[in-house]
Amino acid sequence: AQSVTQLGSHVSVSEGALVLLRCNYSSSVPPYLFWYVQYPNQGLQLLLKYTSAATLVKGINGFEAEFKKSETSFHLTKPSAHMSDAAEYFCAVSDRETGGFKTIFGAGTRLFVKA
Amino acid sequence: DGGITQSPKYLFRKEGQNVTLSCEQNLNHDAMYWYRQDPGQGLRLIYYSQIVNDFQKGDIAEGYSVSREKKESFPLTVTSAQKNPTAFYLCASSSGTGGSYEQYFGPGTRLTVT
Numbered sequence: 001a002q003s004v005t006q007l008g009s010h011v012s013v014s015e016g017a018l019v020l021l022r023c024n025y026s027s028s029v030p031p032y033l034f035w036y037v038q039y040p041n042q043g044l045q046l047l048l049k050y051t052s053a054a055t056l057v058k059g060i061n062g063f064e065a066e067f068k069k070s071e072t073s074f075h076l077t078k079p080s081a082h083m084s085d086a087a088e089y090f091c092a093v094s095d096r097e098t099g100g101f102k103t104i105f106g107a108g109t110r111l112f113v114k115a
Numbered sequence: 116d117g118g119i120t121q122s123p124k125y126l127f128r129k130e131g132q133n134v135t136l137s138c139e140q141n142l143n144h145d146a147m148y149w150y151r152q153d154p155g156q157g158l159r160l161i162y163y164s165q166i167v168n169d170f171q172k173g174d175i176a177e178g179y180s181v182s183r184e185k186k187e188s189f190p191l192t193v194t195s196a197q198k199n200p201t202a203f204y205l206c207a208s209s210s211g212t213g214g215s216y217e218q219y220f221g222p223g224t225r226l227t228v229t
Contacts, residue, residue: 009155032215043119043205043220044158051215090157094215103218105158 002027004093006106014114019063019078021109023091026072033074034092034103035065044090050074061085086113117142119221121206126226128200136191136224138206145211147189148218151175152203161204164189193226200228 007022025031032051036044048059055067065076074091088110094103119140128134140147146165150158160173164183178197183189189208193200203225207218 034217036220041124041203041223041225043121043207043222044218045220046217049215049217103160107155107157 002031002093002095002102002104004091004104004106006089006091006109008109009107010110010112012112012114013081015083016080019076019081019085019111021076021089021091021111023065023074023076023106024072025074025091025093027093027095029095032094033065033067034094035059035063035074035076036090036092036105037061038088038090038108040087047076047089081111081113083113083115086111119206119208119219121204121221121224123224124222126224128226128228130228131195132228133192133194134200134226134228136193136204136206136226138189138191138221140187140189140206140208140219140221142208142210142219143186144208144219145186146209146216147183148207148209149173149179149181149189149191150205150207152205152223158205161191193228200226202226 003026005024034049035047038044048057050057050067058064063078088108090108091106122137148163149161159175162181164170180192205223206221209216209218
């Protein structure tokens, strides 16, 4: 069965500092992995996705994530945080067997950016 | 602009009343989904539909019902049988149901039942 674990419900960084949001997944077959961002009282927006083409995936707003099969991880990073990055971030997994409608979302990590 | 609209943004109801949340998409997507979001719990799937006139229960379907009479519309009814209906509800769509398809989300409806 698929599952997603996001380590840390809250992460706080200073403006200009590295952003690292952690995601570990469990899947019995090669997974598809996603990161979404949600601003307050809005829907989710796709940041990036991994579909096995390349292990390092670049997304919007300067974010990127690296798929590490040996660690079953898909951590999200951004070299320099901006105030506008403050939001909630969700890691999600689906797989080739169950299809997109079985996308499993993590509990989310809220990112705070200090001036 | 293509996208998903949900209405209303905020909805207030008395306990015991059924309420219907609207979701419309003009992305020409086949698949549509309804999620419930509660603080600290991520998104939980209520219902999904892969094609018109067909839909399946998700993980927390009890107390909810849906219809899919048109490709662009997927309304959700929260019935009086739903024990804890106060939540943020998100509608989404995708162009396919293969695992690599990302989902596009609407802005959500916040339902408060008192």
